[in-house]
Amino acid sequence: LNTLYIITHKIAAREGRAEYRERFMKYLEYVQRNDLALAGAMTDVKGVRTLRPSEQPNPDAYVRVVEQRDDGIVVRGAKANITGIAVVDEVIVLPTRAMTESDASYAVAFAVPLDTPGVTVVVGRQINDARRLEGGDLDGVPYMAHHEGLVIFEDVFVPWDRVFLYKDWRWTGPLVEIFASYHRQGYGGCKSGLGDVIIGATHGLAKAIGIADKPAVAEKLAEMVFLNESMYSAGLAASWHEQA
Numbered sequence: 001l002n003t004l005y006i007i008t009h010k011i012a013a014r015e016g017r018a019e020y021r022e023r024f025m026k027y028l029e030y031v032q033r034n035d036l037a038l039a040g041a042m043t044d045v046k047g048v049r050t051l052r053p054s055e056q057p058n059p060d061a062y063v064r065v066v067e068q069r070d071d072g073i074v075v076r077g078a079k080a081n082i083t084g085i086a087v088v089d090e091v092i093v094l095p096t097r098a099m100t101e102s103d104a105s106y107a108v109a110f111a112v113p114l115d116t117p118g119v120t121v122v123v124g125r126q127i128n129d130a131r132r133l134e135g136g137d138l139d140g141v142p143y144m145a146h147h148e149g150l151v152i153f154e155d156v157f158v159p160w161d162r163v164f165l166y167k168d169w170r171w172t173g174p175l176v177e178i179f180a181s182y183h184r185q186g187y188g189g190c191k192s193g194l195g196d197v198i199i200g201a202t203h204g205l206a207k208a209i210g211i212a213d214k215p216a217v218a219e220k221l222a223e224m225v226f227l228n229e230s231m232y233s234a235g236l237a238a239s240w241h242e243q244a
């Protein structure tokens with residue numbers, strides 16, 4: 001939502017086109033008034049990583065618009081690894097990378113309720129998810145919220161009032177950059193916690209087999225600590241800077 005707020009306002013300010021902003025602000029109010037749970041679906045399945053969306057052997061490797069109608073668009077494709085997808089009210093779809101002109105039909109951002117015809121969710125497993133069935137308060141969040149899933153769009157109709165970017169491929173780069181900046185800032189804190197666990201487990205394993213003090217192992221452990229602390233401090237610094 002933060003990303004779409006910024007991008008739709010930027011498009012209105014720089015290009016004088018306010019339709020995306022108006023649609024988005026109405027949608028934001030709708031989400032807030034109804035207290036909806038949302039998933040952010042950015043990661044396309046991508047196919048061949050070295051090829052652009054429009055160059056892929058499978059044209060549906062990135063979510064794209066397959067039909068434009070008077071009342072909206074029809075989209076097809078899939079987004080992978082989407083956190084919490086099976087238990088949300090709506091899914092917000094964003095482009096996953098900067099696009100070029102030939103990728104214009106892939107330059108699309110929209111929102112649909114999860115029960116929209118043509119939307120299918122395939123829930124996947126998560127690392128350590130079985131641990132949550134053992135009880136205890138280690139993980140905090142309810143079990144149902146801990147999953148990622150593949151969300152498939154099979155010719156899904158999206159009315160215009162739910163379309164927040166379409167064909168404006170030049171804005172996909174800034175959109176991804178803005179999203180990534182917020183996302184990395186948050187992840188700097190949360191993933192460094194996971195990093196601590198991995199470093200601790202690595203050290204415990206090295207100790208158990210008697211090699212924790214060997215230079216090659218100690219050096220790698222030190223590098224893990226260095227990287228993890230750098231990530232954490234960058235996350236904190238970014239947050240404090242924004243408050244200043």
Ligand SMILES: Cc1cc2nc3c(=O)[nH]c(=O)nc-3n(C[C@H](O)[C@H](O)[C@H](O)COP(=O)(O)OP(=O)(O)OC[C@H]3O[C@@H](n4cnc5c(N)ncnc54)[C@H](O)[C@@H]3O)c2cc1C
Binds near residue numbers: 040
């Ligand atoms: C727990 C979890 C939760 C997630 N939640 C969400 C979510 O809520 N919403 C969402 O949108 N996404 C989510 N994701 C997806 C996540 O953003 C992606 O997994 C991530 O961006 C990497 O994309 P990928 O999995 O397609 O890997 P890839 O991009 O395919 O990367 C795989 C490997 O290939 C390398 N590689 C890729 N392309 C190239 C290239 N051109 N040249 C050289 N090397 C290359 C990469 O560096 C990497 O080592 C989640 C992922 C996880 C693990």
